[in-house]
Amino acid sequence: GAVVSQHPSRVICKSGTSVKIECRSLDFQATTMFWYRQFPKQSLMLMATSNEGSKATYEQGVEKDKFLINHASLTLSTLTVTSAHPEDSSFYICSASWESRPDNEQFFGPGTRLTVL
Amino acid sequence: QKEVEQNSGPLSVPEGAIASLNCTYSDRGSQSFFWYRQYSGKSPELIMFIYSNGDKEDGRFTAQLNKASQYVSLLIRDSQPSDSATYLCAVTGRRALTFGSGTRLQVQP
DSSP, X not given: OXXXXXXXXXXXXXXXXXXXXXXXXXXXXXXXXXXXXXXXXSOOEEEEEEETTSOOEEOTTOOTTTEEEEEEETTEEEEEEOSOOGGGOEEEEEEEEOTTOGGGOOEEOOOEEEEEO | OOSEEOOOOOEEEETTSOEEEEEEESOTTOOEEEEEEEOTTXXXXXXXXXXXXXXXXXXXXXXXXXXXXXXXXXXXXXXXXGGOEEXXXXXXXXXXXXXXXXXXXXXXX
């Protein structure tokens, strides 16, 4: 159980376009979803935390107008990278959890590799 | 000072040996501690978590936590080539998971 999917797994886009990444919890209701970014040979950096039905909380240094997060239901959160640039090329990973989950355990999606040309 | 620190490695061990991975953290309010394994190009997968001082064993893996020293470790017994990956230490407390930069483990056949 506790499976999280992401779509697409890989996307290549032109500079200036917008890209939407979906994160779905397949067999549980995720009250909280997290979005991370990982550059090559670096660790996961938390971008934002989203709770269903409310605005996302962004980490310091993450532009909320550039990285739009929507958590419209208990099974779906989306991250939209607006006006993408080559420096946005990265591995984007979502994770999900629910309130009663002990020890704050999060379940990770398989990640989305974004390449901006 | 980084919140969660790990030696980047690579840590190289022969097949069948014990691999010892270490992690220190700065926030004394941290409550739960996780070890994830990440293969190249893949997302992290949870190995185990620990929240009480002492040892916790799960198969070939043992996590050790010392809150007084703000130190958590992972021992991998009978290391296999398939264990070659980057191991991420993660900590929670007042906020969401904070990851270390990971230690790359290489198990030599």
